[in-house]
Each structure stands twice: as structure tokens, then as C-alpha cells.
Amino acid sequence: MDKDKAPQTPRRMTRSSASSSSSASTSNNVTAAKVNSLEPLTINDLLVGGDPISLDDIISSFPGRSSQILEIVRLLGPLNSPMLPLFMYGGSSTGKTSIILQLFRHLNRPLVYSSCRTCYNQCILFESILNQLLLHRKNAANSYSNAKRCERPSDFVNFLREALTNVINNLKEKSEKLISNNITQGKIGNMIYLVFDNFNLVREWDKSSTILPLLFNLYDLLKMPEVGLIFISSTSPDTFYSNMGYVEPIPIYFPDYIEGDIRQILLRNQVNQKLYSSFLDVALNSFCRITRQVGDLSAALKPLYEKYCEPLSDKGKGVAPNAEMKRRLFRHINPHITSYLNEVFKVSSLSSTEVETRKEEKWKGNPRRLEQSEELGSLAFHMSTSAKYLLISAFLASRNPATLDASLFDSKGGSDNRKRKRKPSEKALERKETLEEELLMKGPGTFPLERLLAIFQCLVSVAEEPSDDEEQNNDGLGVEGGNGGLMSDVLLQLSSLCNASFIFKGRSCPIEGSTRYRSTISEDLALKVARSLKFPLSKYLYRS
């Protein structure tokens, strides 16, 4: 059937696409119809939406935030009451964004929300706000473009004023219709609120010195009492002070949660609350000494809780613990708390169940040897041999001061035949030690390209010496023979290492003339790389 069709189709097709072309066209039509059936946005889309929610619900769903919620409600005021700009600030994951969105859901007032994290420069921020105000939806019909192109602040203020006047007139008409029809519910008022989230990121933008005063002064620039401005930031208002002044918005502070509130938050959504609360009795205090941010804590406590439930028969699904069980579980978990404390900020790349199964498999072999090799570890990525040598040379060049090069990299290729003239005095040794330690603590140093190439050549010559008998096994290296094998394309390797951020390339200094490089890898990684090459790195390290 398909073969009959094939000579008739004008262009080449595979059989499967030919057979599915008929169904594809109908599905295309279906999707086109779906796209067209998305209605244009109305003013009601500026509301947060969702089921109506009462103030008490909000207060109970955000433990420890009742005073902030009540303060915000008071400052927002009754319907159609103008307000001065607000500035909400507090640490991360303290509930600022979610509280303001839930409050607007409760108050049922129109809101334009824009986050300065997703709108990462001023052009995108302006266009996103205008899109929302002009009720513009990006779809295939307008090829996903914005409503207005807006780059300069002057254009933004003009468009904003126009759009806001339109929206406010719309809202006024709506509320007059409601009044004339004697409907008392569904009032959304005449005011519109602009919310700027993640405002602290604006300080790092390119033109922050003009856009920050602009946004803070927006209330004065617009001169519209029906517009309310709310800024949300994770740093306090005194970090925004700059040369240009503005009238300060009213601050609302969100302190970090205290332990009791963290407990309440973590207890929600738990299947077995009594068991979890006895677990928190044991573990929460020590974790709170490190951090009190809810996100970090919930991620860190999850694996510990699973370990806590291990001795229970049903993994803690329905059991309410009594005192004796609590003591047993406490004894089980206590030695592990310290080790889990050190995993607090680690995010494992595999999901926890996968990690468990892999660990189980590994335990079947020889546990101690596997632990050792796991620690020393294999490299998680592949690199060519010459790239590995280049990386090690860069590491050595950053680590060792340049004056040691001559003695370390002499023709014998080792540091174990340094001649010692006489034993220096104690004080001199101490001073030398502190100086060396300081050098280490300052971080990796910079080096010019010539030094890197010199060290590289030295290392490669050392490495290739004893490999005469191995050459017939290495098919790649023997092609050019001798020293040339690993030296080819060094500069190409160097640029790819720079692109992969193993080596940092600095700007060329106008006085010295050449660019300087800096190695960015840690000592562990360098040791791993050297071990994979069977290269004695520790002999060359300055004070390992």
C-alpha cells in the first residue's frame, strides 16, 4: 500500500512518515484549533485566581508569619485606598513571594507580577510588565513577540502610563457596572498593584545606577494614586543606597524562622506526624546550628529520616511511637547524625533510591578496598593524555613559585637530589613555613604561557623516557615518535582547557604584554589526574 503511494508523492519520504502523514495533518489541525481556541486575555487574568481563601487560612498555612501578614494587609488597606510603596525584605525561603501572592488571592485585587530573576535585564523587565498590562499573549499568531518594543526608560514610562490608564479605566467601568447591577460580590476595585520580586538582583545589572533610582521613583514619576508598588528583596533597603536619592518605601521585615516554626513547617505534609516530631526532637537542634533556611533543612533531613525509620517494621508509615521505641530509635540514629550533618549542603546527582542500590552492589565486593578506591576515585570525565599533562603543568605552575622551577625540573626530573648546604636556624624555618602557608592560602598564582610550555615539555620528556617498552602498546603515541608525540597541538589543548574553565585566561597586561593564566583546579583533582597517568605529582609539589 505504501509502495503504491510512494511514486506519487513529489518529495522523498520514508515509509513511516508517508503512512503517518495523513494522521499528522489531522493532528496538526487539532493543535492549530487548540491554539486558536485560547481566548484573548481579559482584565480578570490580572487576578491571581484560584479559589477564594480567607485570611485565617493564610495565617494558619504560614506558621510564624501572622504579624507580617497582618501588617501587609493593613498597609495595603481597604479597597480603593491609595498606598505608599512597600519594601518587603528578609532571607531566602522566608515566604515573601508566596505570602504576597496568597494575600492577593484573598483580597482579589489585580496584580502585575514580575521577577527580576527571570527578567534579567531592563529591556526584558519593561516588556514583561507591558505585556501583562496590555493583556498580550504571546502565541504563534504574533510569532511570540512582545506587545511593545521598549528599551529606554523614557519609552517605558510613557507606555506604562498609557497602559495603566487603560487598565484603570477598565477597572472603573467594571466596578460601575457592578454597582449599577447591585452586585456586591466580585469587587476587584480600581487599583492595580505592581510587584517587583528578587529586587536585589537589579543592583548587579548593567545600568543599575539609572534603573534603581527610576524604579524607586516610579511612584513619583507616574503620579497615579491608583497604582501601588511593592518591592520584594532578600537584602535590606540600606544595601540599595546610591548617589541618587529617593523617598524610601515602607519596610516590612521577614525574619528567619525560629525553631518552633521550622518544626511546624516540616511537620506539614508528613504522613506520620508523631514519629516525625520525635525525629525532629532528636535531630533538628544540631542541624539548626548550621543553617536555619527551610529549603536546606528539608533536603538534609530527608535521608536522615529514612535512616531513622529503618529499624521499624513498616518504615514508619502508621506507627505512633511510645517512649521505649523513641529511645531505641534514638540510639540507632545518634551515631549517624554527625556524618549526616556534613552532608547538609550536598545535593546528590542521583536520586536517593538509585544511590542506595548502587551502594548495595558495591558492598558485595571487598568493602575496604572499594572505599579506598572510591575516595581516591576515578576521573569522572575523559581527557586526552596530553591534555592531562597540560593540566598538571598548569597546576604546578600555579602552585609553585617560579624560582623553584630550575631546581624542580632539572634534567634528572625529580626533586630528591637537592643539595642541602647547611641546616637553617629554627626561626628562619618558622618564618619560611608561615610564608609558604600564606602563599598557599592566597590561592593559585598566575603564570605566563612560556613558563607553562617549559614545564609541560619537561614533564612530557620525563614521562616518555621509561615508556620505550610501552610504546608498542600505545598505538596513538607512536605515530610521530619521540618527543613530538605529546607536544602536538598544545595551544589547541590549552584553549579547550580554558573553555572548560580548568585554566583561567587573564586579560593581557599592557605593561607586561603577555596574557597570564591561572589554574583553577583543586589539589584533589590534580592528584586524581596524576594518578591516572601514574605520574608522581607529590614529588613536584611545593610543600604538599
Added chain:
Amino acid sequence: MERENHKMKAVNVLRSRICDPKFIFNDSPDSNCSKLKFMISSSVTEACNNSILLLGPRGSGKNAVLELAIQDLLQQYPESISVIRLNGLLHSDDISAFKEIARQLCMEHQLLFSKAASFDDNSQFVVAMLKECGLAHKTVIFVLDEFDLFAQGKQRLLYSLLDAMQSITSQAVVLGISCRLDADQLLEKRVRSRFSHRKLLFLPPSMEDSQRLLVHMLTLPIDSSFPHDYAVEFNRKVQNIIEDRRFRETLNKYLNVDSSVRHLLRFLFCAVSHMDLQTGFLSQENFEIAFSSIQRQPKLECLRNCSFLELHILVCMKRLEVKEQSLCNFNSVMKEYKNIHNSFQYARHVCLRAFEHLLHRELICFTDNRGQSLSVEFRPVKLLISSAELHQGLSANNSCPGYLKKLIDREG
């Protein structure tokens, strides 16, 4: 309920008053508003050019007074005035400034404005319009907000405006508003020579004026919009509060920081929003709460939020500072930590993450700008809080053990 409605209405009325500049500044004969009106109306009637600067600290009502004056003048001379508004934040470069002037002129005279017009087109259009307006005896008022930002760079806009005013046919008034009291010193010589040095100073109100303003703002009108005894009782309570000694002390403390009108209004706004809707009257507590919620100590609050490990890191950094060690980065802080405790209770990356939290809270910051070349562990950092703040913060923090405070001063 009827009673609830008028309490909420009272709050609404007070809040709208605070956000409405027209209510605040009135037209008393001695005020800046009447002086300004007189100056502009005289130049309108005499068909001459003028330039005035309104100077005063931020929030003292320069814009509000100007708007009041312009509104009154527009009522008085409806056909003879057109107003062009520019802002230094938005239009400080000449191209956008002329574009904006052209756009506003077009809007006012119902002409079509083309966005693609070039700078030369726009400036020629502006000059031509000025001439036409002058011939028609229509005064163009240019309001230049943030005047000192226009005085940056080459001042081409200022020069062309003031120069156009020199010709006989044009009738224009240039009003500059600025927070810098030396704004006229910023002008170039040729611009300054064309500028008539008229300045109106907006000084912050004295204590008596502030109190009078408070009474004016908070007194409910005794008319049909509120039940009579409610309004009378409300006003009496307000009068009591304002004459109270404690309230005056709080007000003094607040206005010592910044005595401009806007600052005072901010305080009022907070107090009015905290008004108890049960009783429906303002009370002393409202003002006290407003005062404590506006005057904040952000660094102290941050320190109160810090965890145990973060406080340790701060104390180690303080000790390094006291010892005047030149190199202070994460590694040296860890070394100091080890000196104090002889061991590491927490793994290194946990400490590094706590260090990064401190960076986010802006209690410490990097001292160099080399973002990518060195990793977080090696970049030098410095403390952004003083020893007094650190001591205060440690005392205020619940999870701070007693020995930490003594550690700061202990030697070795």
C-alpha cells in the same frame, strides 16, 4: 454595618489625604506656591521669558507645589499655556529629550508624531513650534525635573532651550527642579549667562509647622460625610495625642533623621494604617508601633538571624581584623577557627556554604572585583559590620553561646 463603614471610610479618607499632594500644600499668601504662581503669571501676562529654579531637599514638596501652581494657572489662563514635562532620569541625553518634547507638543496640538524622526528634525520642529507659539501669544512652560542630571555632559538641551528663549518672538518659562542646592553652579558659562537667577528655596518645616501639618492632616471634616459625634470625638483624640509629651518626643526623634514633609507623611501613613478598626480612633500606640516599624536596624536583624556556625565565622573574621592580618579569605578564616577550637566540628564545604550565606546576607563582602579568576575560597573578604554592631548582635542572638563574645577580645 453603618458603624463599620464610617470607620473604614475614615481610614480611607486619611490615607487618600496622605497620598494626595494637593491637600498638603495650600495656598497661603506667604508660601512658595503663591510666589511661584505670581512669577509665572506675570511672565504669561507680560509675554516675556523667564527661568526659575526650585531647590530643596528631597521630599519637601517641590513637585507638588509646582503642580498646584500649574493647575491654578491653567484654570486662570486656559488657552495661553502649554506645559512640557521632562525628567532628568529619563531624558538626560539630548536625543530622547528632544524626542519627548516633540512628542508632547504633538500630543497637545493634535499633530501626528513620527517615532522615526531624527534628532535634527525634532530640534527644528521644537524651534519652529516655539516661534509659532510665541506669535500666537501662547506661553510654553518647560518643567525640568531632576535638573542637575540635565546639567551633566554637554548641556546641549539647556543651551538650546535657553537660547531659543532669547529671541523676541518666543514666550517660554523654564522651571528647573533639583535637590542639589548648588544646581546653578553646575551650569556652563554660556548657559548660566542666559539663565535668570531666580531661585525658590523649599526648606524643611520647623517643628511647629510639622505639628500644624499633622493636625491639618488628621482632622476629620465636620460635615455630613461622617456622623457628627464620631468626627468630633476623633478630632479631640487626635488633639490629645499631639499635645502629649511622649508623642512629641517620638516625633522629635523621628524628625531628627529627616524633617522633610515626605518623611513625616510616611510616618503618618504607617500610623493611620495601624488604626484599630474596632474602636475607630487613633491612639498613641499606633504612632509608637509605626515608629518602631519604620526605624529599623537591618544589620542587627541580620545578625539575629545568623546560625551558630555563621556567628563563629564572623567572630573569626573579627579576630583576624583585630590582629591586623593582611590576608583575610576563607582559608585564613578556617585556620583561625582551627586555632580557636583545635578541630573542625563541621566539614569544610559546610563551612564554605555558611560563608556564602554570610555573603548573601551582606554581612561580609569581597574586596576585589576579580569574579572569575579566583574561587570563593581564595578571594579576600572584609567585614561590613563594626565591632559594636557585632557585640550587639551577638547579645541579641538566641543561639549564641557565651564564650563567643569573649573570644573576640581574647588574645591568641
